[in-house]
Amino acid sequence: xxxxxxxxxxxxxxxxxxxxxxxxxxxxxxxxxxxxxxxxxxxxxxxxxxxxxxxxxxxxxxxxxxxxxxxxxxxxxxxxxxxxxxxxxxxxxxxxxxxxxxxxxxxxxxxxxxxxxxxxxxxx
Numbered sequence: 001x002x003x004x005x006x007x008x009x010x011x012x013x014x015x016x017x018x019x020x021x022x023x024x025x026x027x028x029x030x031x032x033x034x035x036x037x038x039x040x041x042x043x044x045x046x047x048x049x050x051x052x053x054x055x056x057x058x059x060x061x062x063x064x065x066x067x068x069x070x071x072x073x074x075x076x077x078x079x080x081x082x083x084x085x086x087x088x089x090x091x092x093x094x095x096x097x098x099x100x101x102x103x104x105x106x107x108x109x110x111x112x113x114x115x116x117x118x119x120x121x122x123x124x
Contacts, residue, residue, distance in 0.1 A: 002026040002034065002100050002113040009096060009118030012088055016122070020083040022098030022115055035106045036081040038072065040094035040120075048094075053081055055104030066092075088122045096120050 008020040022038070024031045033055040041047045051072045052061045060072050071084040081098065096118050099111035 002030055002102075004036075004098050004100060004113055004115035006096065006098055006115040006118040009120045011121045011123065013124050014089060014122055016088050017084070017086040018088065018120060020085065020096055020098075020118060020120070022081045022083070024079045024081070024100070030102070031079045032074075032076050033104055034100045034102055035104055035108065036072075036074070037099045037101070037106070037109070037111060038081075038083050038096065039099060040092075040096045041117075042091075042094040045094075047097075049109075050096075051083060052106035054106045059106060061106050085120070088120075090122045092120060092122050094120060 003025045005023045012018050035054045038051045039047050039049050050063050050066050053072045053074055057074045069087045074081050098115045100113040101108040101111055
């Protein structure tokens, strides 16, 4: 299984930006070739899928709630996937997690490897 570690969370004012990172380690044949999914979970709410970038980085997907505000990208040299978040709103406050299914396509959604999560708080 891949090991995933998120970073970059914090406190930001409404309208601000943050960049989250999901660093992957593990078997080299997997690290840069699997789809990475981003989720968030707010207190009292179900986990929400936000975005996915496939193993080739040719296909990306976004939930309607973040489309146009969030951008996912992959740094192959650092085996890291970034989630650039802008125009943040208080309702974006949540723990953000990245996950991998082990498959290169975003069509697979059964996550088998999870990061520990990073807290994002949007507040004035």
